[in-house]
Structures are given as C-alpha cells and as structure tokens.
Amino acid sequence: MAKVPNEFWKPLAKLIERLPRLKDLLYACPNQFPPCLLAALHEQHPSCRLHLRNFHLHSIKDRHGLAAVLDAEETDHELRLASSPCLHSIRYSYANSHGDYGRFNNNEEPNPNNIHTSAVMRYVTRMAPNLKRVHLRPVPDVPDESTQSFPPKPWEAVSHLDLPQLLASLTSIEMDQGFYVSDEVIKVWRESTEMSVLRVLKLKMLQVPALQELAKCNLTSLVHLNIALPYVDRRSYWDVVADALRRVSSHLVTLKIGGLSSEIALDSVLGPCLRTLDLATYNSRVFQEKDILEIAARSPLVECLTLRIPRRKGNASEVASYRALGKLKRLRDLSITLVVRPPPISRATLESMGVEDYAYGVFEREIWRVTANKDPGFSTGALKTAVINSAVDARLVRSIVEVITAAKQRSGAVSLELLQVDVTGYDQIKLSNKDDTGTAFGEYCSLLGLPWIAWRFVNSDNRAEYFVIPGQDDKDIYRHDKDPIEEVGGIFLWIIEMVWPRAAPTKDLVGRAWHSFPLETDDAIDSPQST
Template identity: 25%
Template sequence: MTLNITTAARLQRHTGKCTALLQRHSAFRHVRCMMLVGYNTHRYHMSGYEDELDDIQFDFLRWQFGPAPSFDWDVNHHRLQGLPDNSEFTWNLGADRSRAQAAYDADTLWTPLAELLLLLPGLTNLVYGCPSQFPPCLLRALHDKARSHRPRLHLHTFELRMLEDGSAASDGIPDPHELALITSPCLDSVWLVDRKIRVTVDSQQITHTLPGRQAQALKEMIKTEGLAPNLRKVRVMQGPTSRFSSTDPRALPRTWLPEELESRDRKKQTVALEHLELTCYGSIPSVTDADTQYWQGLTNMDTLRELHLTQSVDERGLHELQSLRFPALTALTFRCVDFPDACYMDGVKQFIRNQLRLEWLRMLAWDWSVSSFTDNPKDGSSTHQRPNRTLRTLHLEYSICLPSSPPRGAILSRFYLASPSEVTQLGAFHPCVEHLCLVVRRSKGDCNEVARYKALGASFPRLKRLSLTLDASPPGVVWPRPVVWSSPVPRPENSTDSFENHYCRVRPYTNGHIMDVMVNSALDGRLARQIFKAIASPSLETMIVRVKGGTDFIPFPRLPGERPLMNQMPGLALTPWLNGLAREWRVERLLPDADVKVREISRNAEGWVRQGDNPMGVHEMDPLVKHFRTLWPETRSGSKGWFDDWESWPLASEA
C-alpha cells in the first residue's frame, strides 16, 4: 500500500479509512509492503475550506493498494497498474533542511500510522520517501515488530540532521533518535544525496575532492561494527560540490562527525552489500577508478548481486572494473560515456560477458554507430562467444541526442536499432530474454519500420513483456569542418520549392523535418494495436509503447559570441504539440487467443488528474499550426481543440 503524506489531518483521515477497510475484509495479514511518499512541507499544509475538499481532486493526496515495488522489467511498472511510479531516484528526491529536533516535534502527528503498523503481522518492507526525518514512533513500532520477525526499513531520503549546521552536533551532542536509526537491525537500504567537498590547501593551492559529511557518515556506518548491522543496499547520488579551505586536506572541522561515528575503539567490519548504485544529477564527472577503489575498500564485492552505474563510467573506471571479480552478480546497469570510441565499447562488452551469472542487464547510451552490441570484441579475447542463455531481462534504453557537435567527424551517435538485421542479431545472441526494453527507429510506418517490428517477434521466442520506445528524432547533423560562417547550408539536391523544403527557424532543418517529427510522434491506440499485431509473438503478453526524441533538434553552430534565441528552437516550440501527439499506451493480451486490450497510460490520458496549466495549449498564431494542418487539415465534429483532430498514420501493411 502507498500513502502520499501531506498534512497531519489528511494522514489521520487516510490512515483511518485504510484501517477500516483492512479490518472489514480481515486483510491485515496480507499487507507485505508499505510505501510512504509525499511532500510534507508548508507548500501543501492547506487549511480552512481547502482541507475539507474531496481528496480525489488532488493527485498527490491519495492512498491506494497495489503490487509491491518492482524493478522486474520496466521503470513504468507502477504506471502499468495505474499507480504513481515512486521506484526511481528523481532530481527532487532528497532530505529537507530541517533540524534534528523537528523529528521530535512532529512525532505525535505520525502516531496513527505507527498504530497501523502494529496491526500488520505480515509486513516485511517499509519504504520511506518523505523529505523529513524518519519519525521516532515509526522506528519504535518496527522494533516492536522485530520481536517476532524483522521488517526491512528502506530510507530513500537518508540524511543525518545532526551533522548539519545548527544541529546538536555543532555542540558535540549527538542526536539519540538518529543514533538509534543507524544502529537499527531493521535498516536494510539507504538512498543518499552526497554533496562532495572541495578542500583547497591554502599554501599550495592544491584542490582535493572528498566525500561530504553524509557520505563520510555512511562510510563509518558500513565499516564500523554495531552500526547498520543488516545494511544490504546502498544508493548514492552525487550532487554539486561545495568548498572548504584548509591548510591540510585531511583537517576537516571538529564537528565533521560525532564521536560515536568516528570512534577508533570500535571493531571494524566488512558489510556484505548486495545492492550498490552510483548515480548523479547535474554536471558531475564520470565514475572513475578512484570511485571503484573507494567502494571496493568498503564492501566485499564477492557478495554483490546488483551493481547499478547510472552515472557514466569513464575509461579508467572501466579498466578498474575489469580487474575486479563479481562472482555473485546477477543484475547490472551500465551507462556509457558520450562519444565513445570502438576500444571503449569493446571493453564494455568484455566486462559484461565476463559476468557469467548475469540475468538482468540495463544498458544506457549504447552508441550503435560505434559498435554493435552483439559483435565480439575486436581483440578476440572474449571467452563467452556463444549465445548468452542466462539473461532473462534486457534493457537497451533511450538516450537523448547530444546537443553538441561530435568530435568524430562524420559519425553521429545512434541510440536506436535502425534495421531488422540488428534486431535479429540481438535476438540470436540473447535467445532466452523474456522481458525486453528496446528503442526502435520510426520511419512514418513504412515497410522498413514494419520489418523491424516483425523481426522483434521472430527473434525473441520467449518474449513475454516488451517496453518499446519509438525514436521520432529528426535526422542528425554533421557540421562541415571548418564551418564557413558566412555561407548558407545547401538545400538537398533536386528539391522542389515547396513548403516542406523551406528552412524552418533553425537551419539546416526544413519544414518537412518538423512535419516528419509530428507524423513519427503521433501514436494513438490504433497504431499501438497494429504494432502489437505486427510483432506477432505468440508468447508476448504485455507491451507498453511510447515515443521519444521529437524535440532533439541540434541547432546550427552560432557565430562566436552570438547568443541563442530560445523562441527559435524547434524543439521548444514543438513541446505542446508532442504533449498531444506522443501518447503512451499499454497493450495487453491475457490469453493467447484472447482479444488485445489497449489502454492509454500517459499523463494526458483521460482519467488522469491534470495540472492547472494546459500542457497542450497552443496559441492560434503559433507558426507550427500550418505544419499540423498540412498533415491533418480536417476539424472533427465535437472537437475540443487540435489535439482531437489527428490520428496516427497506419503501418504499411494496414494502409
């Protein structure tokens, strides 16, 4: 069950409704997982008449039952069930700036939920994703339940307030509740935002980048006996760094960590982590050899079952990973660097193929223009050249086109499969895949596009669930070397003087390119059904299909010192149009001979609570109206706007 926490009054009311429902159906024993999410800040502390409104008017005020959190095949697993997706690290997920004392002040507000926890005999997982500190009453309830069985606590907004300025730690007094939290036997996983510190030596002007307070505290928890005795999962998101000046890079402030964490008298331990994820937000460097060595010194890699590197891994980091052994690894996420060379891609393939027990693989930003994912490394050192029969889940996910000029001359990055042969080769190398996430290039529904769908069904005989992303990005651009700033970009040869062949606001793209993006982005329920039937896989049960890339226009290089004109970017101007065209659908077949059911699951679908502003609002003087009406000139009867006046172009076999 999931509760979105906002105000104390709503928490009490929702907890009462939930308790009554469970009691009426004698269902307390069936609750296995509880997720607590929300933004319990002053922004949503509504009062007066608004507090009396029906909760269904606010999308973030719901509580609901559903399947337990899962990473089994797609990041939109929850959305398939009509539930909010709270499974991933997001840019705004993190702890608030409250003081340590705030947890005690608000503790009584959480009492109704603590009482509900004590009524759930089968609870095994409590996921906490609220920005405030985990409440003391909930921790006491978990410890009371631990007398019979030990529920697992997952802190997705982990932070020790006693380490920040203005807390009790500044006076050398650690916080009792936070000490009880990090020594709790229930603590199973933590998600941490690490703000690294740049320490500069004044005399030599040498800068060192060190982990921040919270990361240092986590390090002490991992290696010190008695702290976090059952910690098994760690996720660290790196954020922007802050500066600290010192005469010695090791001379951190006296109150950097409380004495209970820094004590050298305690015995050291090696935590057997099972799950490690390194990710980032903003302009953060890649995972390097230093990061890999840091975590190798903290945990026993022999026990690691899941390694998720959603932060790009540079060449030194990749070389260090290749020198390590991961005998128990069954799940891997790996993000490639921008503009890799063939040697780097061969190293990635070699590292993946050395993981002989791998069952779940997620690849981010694999550049098909450099190397095929199925080819053997060029050096011939691969010992795993036969088809991979252990992999059951494969994600080759979408990555946006890079906005800068590529340094490889005429080669452009490509993150999608462009031909049926590439799909066939992928299926031949991974014949046992049952859950597949793939990016396929759209080409206005022509025969080549249909052939790619048919190759999917023919190449993966065990395919059960498919997450299909259709790439509708405009064609890539290669700038001439050197760029002649004064000369115009030539138009295509043998082009006629028509509207489609005129340049749009940003050269070298034409109006035809924008119209192609609109056609390739237009995805309605009929087209989703046609794609499912074109795949024609008898084992396929569920497919979700979406469109990406419509805004990935690469602007023409500007003159030195010239500022970009934001209102002339086709990608930005297309945003409201793509909100109405690029829909997201779930296609499901419960039985082999049953009819196919199609349901829209995007944020603009009927039944979803929309924001106050209109994401599909278009001004009548918008210049892209002409592009849209050239493709779909008719206004339908009863139309409420342009978003009701279109339909997808059918596949070639259905035309």
C-alpha cells in the same frame, strides 16, 4: 516539519512489542528513527529487518571540523542506530561536500544533508553488521567534489570505537548523483566490500577510470545492473565500456543501460540469462531488425524489453523491426520509443518568395533556415516527413500490435501482454522566426506524437484481442498553451494542410482530422489469427 519527541512514538513502540512475528519494519518518516522504536526492536524482535527510507546521521563530523550540536543522549542513540544488527537497508541523501551546517525543519534541528561523503562511505561499509542494501544520493556543492581525496577521514563520534576489519557483505549498492563517479569511490567500495556477494549495482556517470576500477571487482553474484553512461565521442571509451560489460553480462538477469552507444557490439551486452532489458534512454542507440534478431538469439529468455526504434513512415524496414520483436518467444511486456530523426540539413538558400506562390514540387524543395538570414536549413519535404513520422495514434499502435502478435503466433511464442509506445526526437528540430529567436518546430510535432498503451484482454477467448488507451503524457507541458502556429512562419500549418487536406479549415490543431498513415504490411504474414 518540526522535530518529533520520543514520547510521541511510545504507543507505536508498545504495539511493536506485542506483534508476535515481526520480520520487516519500513520507516519512511523524515525524522530520525526514534530511540523507543529501536529499543523495541532490539528487545523483542532482534532478528527483524529495519528499512530506513530517510536515513541520516547528525553527529558526523565534516572536513572543517563542524558538527551538529547534539547532547550525549542523542549521540549515543545515533551510534546505536548506526551499529544496529536490525538495520538491513537505508536510503541516504547527503551533501557530497563539506559545507557548513545549516538549519533544518524551521531551525528545530541541524540540516542532515551537510555531511561529508567520506564519513558516510566509512559508515556504510564498517558499522552496521547486517546492513545489506545501500542507496546513496549524494548532492554536490562544488563541481569538482567527485575528485576529493581518499581515504576518508574518521567520524569523530566513533573514533574511540574498534570498528570491524571484515569486508562489508552488501548485496545492493545504488548511487544516484548528478556528477561523475570517480575511480577513487569505486576503489573504496572494492576495498571495503565483499563484491562477490553483490547482487544489485546501480551507478551513474561512469568515465574511463571508474569503469576500469569497476572491471577489477569480483562481481560473480551480480544479477541486476543499472548504469548510466555519458555521451563520449571516443571509440576508446566504448571499448572500455564493452570490456566491463562483457565481464558480467553472462549472469545478469536485469540490465538497464542509459546512453548505450552504437559503438558497442551487442555481444558484450547480451547474456543468456537476461529477463529484463532496458536500453531506451533519450540518448541511447536505436535498434533495427538485425539488432532485435540478435537480442532474440543471444537472450532468448527476455520477458520485459525497452528500446528505441527508428520511425520511418511505417515503411518495410520499420515493419521488419516489429516482426523481429515477435521472434522473442517469452516477451510479454514491451516498451518502444519511436525515434523521429531530425531531417537532413540542406545548404541551399531560402528565397524570399512566400510558400503560397510555390508549385508543389518547388514547395517540397524550399529551405527553411535554422538561423535567420543564414544557411543551412531544412527542406519542406524533410519537415513534412518529420510531421508524418510524429503522427502516432491508436490505429498505428493497434497495427504495431497486430504485426508483433502475428509474428509471435508463427513462432509459437507466448502472447504479448502489454505494449507501451512513445515518440521522441522531434524536439531536436528547430527553426528561426522573424525575430531571429529559435522556435522549436518539433514542439508542434509533439501535438501529434502521443503516448499509447495496448493491453491484451486476459479474459478474452481471442488471444490477439487488445484495447488501446492513451498513455501517461510526460510531455504534456509542451502541448498546453501552445503559441500560435504562425510563430514558425506558418510552415507547420502549411504542412498539416498538405498532409491532411480534408482537415477542417481552422488553425486549431486539436480540431483537425489528422491521423497516422498505415504500415507497409503484408496481410499474408502480418495479420494475427483469432484463437
């Protein structure tokens, strides 16, 4: 998209001037916010809140002293925009390192992404007097850039200005990045921002030094916390995480944690004010009955819950987890991911005999190697369990809803309005084929592990009446153009025929009459009553 001249925006500026009570203006175009629109706000709507979805500054000087070639008028406009009293929220994508300036928009203007992150930090905490919400999206050019030195160097365009020395009063800080947040970055935020007024905080990839620095912040007003944690196999790391969470959990309303380990005691995570709780990223812990009951006891106000539950062929333990969800009296919106655990690996040796020569009992014990000609491997019985656990259809989802609804009715809780069910874990099950190349057996299980959504009929007299529909299939890429089943040595096909013997004699799984297996429920307590 080419650079748009200021004249193009003047009709819109005239319209803005005529609006009598403009309170908020959202600008989501990729170009710089036009001077005529900024002038219209300053002159006619000085109290209007300006929200910029694609904020950038071309005149920031990077570490090498290279800056965009802007004339005096353009630089002055960027200074007015950066210090505008109308500026309320920004989303800012930029290069984290100090790379050379490239060209942008077909060589029409400098690339706004090649900006030194330290100058950005200085800007968002020092210049705009009424800036409240900051969403930064730094992208690293080099792997160790998060360890850059601080304090930041000054922005040349404002080096002659007297910047305010007061702490910034930001209410929302979000940082989306694919690298670790350093403790120095957290320290800059802490020293330049009045953290006691911060209400929303989103950070990713926090290691021990950053967590320890975060624990020093006075976050007494924080109500929404979203953090992503890396996988660390050290108990000491999770002790630091627990300590940091314990300092803020008592007043949180929304909490989302990616990568939460089972090493953390739930009492450090759960607070009495929680309404929304999301603990279901791909590498997070799984929740069993006792964990869910602890959520109900420590966070009784939870209305929206997202977590992972182990899939166990619908046995009594799995059903108990669904019953426990019914103990959350205010729960209305529930998303669960059923986790299919990879089967245990056996050290036994695979014989060369074909599976068709085996009696059923021997077939169950046969070992299929992870790597050709090498131990260990998976037993056929364990692979069969993985296939059964992966089979999730509308009937199973309806059964889950019924168990939860029955438990809610017994406890006098509000009705569950929405249930979303997905399946994961089978992608970790890999086998070898004849060419000694890894084949994802679990990808074939994905043909059975479909996402579903159950909605309650809001206009129905029966509060326990739901309709179930297929959900958004984010894993559809694994299901299209699937290689022949024989690529895994035919074992998936053999298991399908063993589990669902009435299936049509075809290798097209879509045409097979597969189905989920019923939960081990108790009709006396797991059947909802029509009301």
